[in-house]
Amino acid sequence: MSQPIVITIGWRVKLWPIVVKRDGALDALILKAHAGDDRTALVALYTQAADLADEVDRECFFLTYAHIYALELAHPSQESLRARLLAFGRE
Amino acid sequence: MAKDYIQTDITLVQKSVEQANGLSNSHYIDPAVFAEESEAVLKATWAGLAVGADVPNPGDAKPIQFLGIPLLLIRDKDSDLRVFENICRHRGMQLVHEAKTIEGAIRCPYHSWCYSTKGKLVSTPHVGGAGHNTHPSIVKDDLGLNEVRSYVWRDVVFINISGAAPEFTEVHSDLISRWSEFDSPLYHGGADSRCELELVANYKLAVENYCESYHLPWVHPGLNSYSRLEDHYNIVEYGKFSGQGTLVYRQFKAEDGAPAFPDFPDLSEKWNEGAEYITVYPNVLLGVQRDHAFAIVLEPQAHDKTVEHIHLYYASDDTDAKNRVVNARQWKEVFEEDIFVVEGMQSGRHAPTFDGGCFSSVMDEPTHCYHDWVAGKIVAHRG
Numbered sequence: 001m002s003q004p005i006v007i008t009i010g011w012r013v014k015l016w017p018i019v020v021k022r023d024g025a026l027d028a029l030i031l032k033a034h035a036g037d038d039r040t041a042l043v044a045l046y047t048q049a050a051d052l053a054d055e056v057d058r059e060c061f062f063l064t065y066a067h068i069y070a071l072e073l074a075h076p077s078q079e080s081l082r083a084r085l086l087a088f089g090r091e
Numbered sequence: 092m093a094k095d096y097i098q099t100d101i102t103l104v105q106k107s108v109e110q111a112n113g114l115s116n117s118h119y120i121d122p123a124v125f126a127e128e129s130e131a132v133l134k135a136t137w138a139g140l141a142v143g144a145d146v147p148n149p150g151d152a153k154p155i156q157f158l159g160i161p162l163l164l165i166r167d168k169d170s171d172l173r174v175f176e177n178i179c180r181h182r183g184m185q186l187v188h189e190a191k192t193i194e195g196a197i198r199c200p201y202h203s204w205c206y207s208t209k210g211k212l213v214s215t216p217h218v219g220g221a222g223h224n225t226h227p228s229i230v231k232d233d234l235g236l237n238e239v240r241s242y243v244w245r246d247v248v249f250i251n252i253s254g255a256a257p258e259f260t261e262v263h264s265d266l267i268s269r270w271s272e273f274d275s276p277l278y279h280g281g282a283d284s285r286c287e288l289e290l291v292a293n294y295k296l297a298v299e300n301y302c303e304s305y306h307l308p309w310v311h312p313g314l315n316s317y318s319r320l321e322d323h324y325n326i327v328e329y330g331k332f333s334g335q336g337t338l339v340y341r342q343f344k345a346e347d348g349a350p351a352f353p354d355f356p357d358l359s360e361k362w363n364e365g366a367e368y369i370t371v372y373p374n375v376l377l378g379v380q381r382d383h384a385f386a387i388v389l390e391p392q393a394h395d396k397t398v399e400h401i402h403l404y405y406a407s408d409d410t411d412a413k414n415r416v417v418n419a420r421q422w423k424e425v426f427e428e429d430i431f432v433v434e435g436m437q438s439g440r441h442a443p444t445f446d447g448g449c450f451s452s453v454m455d456e457p458t459h460c461y462h463d464w465v466a467g468k469i470v471a472h473r474g
Contacts, residue, residue: 060222074195091224
């Protein structure tokens with residue numbers, strides 16, 4: 001089933017016109033993490049969204065979010081996320 | 092634009108102490124003159140901004156407004172203190188809105204551009220389109236945070252907004268040398284050793300009052316029993332700094348009568364009963380004594396509004412909290428006794444015929460020294 005994904009830009013939650021095929025539960029978890037400002041969870045959830053993406057642009061789109069929150073937190077995964085983006089020439 | 096009558100006043104200020112008038116009313120009550128003076132005095136020299144103890148740990152960041160400029164005081168991951176303009180280089184969004192610890196990168200809350208604690212731009216998400224985080228026109232190495240020139244002395248963070256002042260150590264070489272015996276580690280007493288006082292007054296009036304001992308027997312009568320007027324001396328270095336010293340300082344004692352705090356190490360006999368209180372022009376009031384020191388950073392919020400940020404320091408990081416609390420309370424009482432004077436002089440500056448006043452060449456020279464220094468900076472600014 002196609003689901004609209006809601007993402008955060010800055011502090012504001014906006015509806016982004018990207019439709020991805022995946023479990024709607026992940027969207028809900030991402031929304032919940034944004035609502036709770038749980039950035040550690042956002043790193044994991046956006047990484048998961050990237051892993052589920054079926055094409056490069058979408059994967060990099062989600063990887064970007066995971067990477068930025070990882071950077072902000074000095075999260076252990078920041079280097080591996082950056083490496084994935086670099087591999088696609090996106091960072 | 093400078094006004095003619097102000098320039099006339101400056102000329103009078105720079106006469107000898109016996110003949111001089113003080114800075115005219117407009118330097119205290121006119122926002123336009125305050126704006127000019129801010130450029131000439133507060134931005135062109137090394138002004139006090141904060142203290143290192145405000146950001147004690149790596150990653151600690153504190154947003155501070157200085158003369159309306161959004162600044163960010165931060166201790167980077169290598170423990171170096173830095174001051175940046177608190178804005179993203181992208182769209183000028185304020186980066187940090189409240190004191191916090193930066194765990195990794197400083198993330199702009201607008202488009203999430205990220206900066207290291209050293210100010211380097213490290214990521215620009217989606218800058219080349221969704222999921223494309225680079226673009227040839229956005230050169231990260233050229234877009235780091237704008238750093239403000241800073242120098243830390245006696246834990247006070249001084250900044251030079253203009254970037255054009257001579258080195259801090261050059262400007263203040265005589266003062267640094269004068270107090271070289273106190274060049275040992277300072278330990279902020281912590282939360283119980285800091286307070287703020289709000290003044291409805293121009294910051295210069297707090298300096299003027301601090302510099303001289305003339306007022307002590309009248310405003311601080313509690314000092315008369317052991318620290319009489321004749322036990323004090325003027326400290327006057329024209330063009331540099333001024334203040335006062337005492338020859339009868341007594342250590343702070345605990346309830347049992349023993350010294351409450353350890354002395355700073357390796358002090359000469361001069362400091363057994365000596366203490367000095369000097370203004371680092373334009374806005375930092377410092378005091379050194381054998382067993383503790385203090386720093387007061389005057390935050391000039393407006394031409395008639397100042398906040399005193401008061402901090403007490405010790406020679407050890409292991410001092411008794413109860414004694415620190417009592418000491419801090421006593422100092423606060425002294426500083427509070429000065430408020431009515433400073434605010435009273437501010438009110439007095441609205442008297443239209445006040446000519447800036449006069450100076451006792453015996454008692455007021457430290458104050459005149461400060462006026463003369465301010466006047467000199469204004470003259471230099473006007474070119």
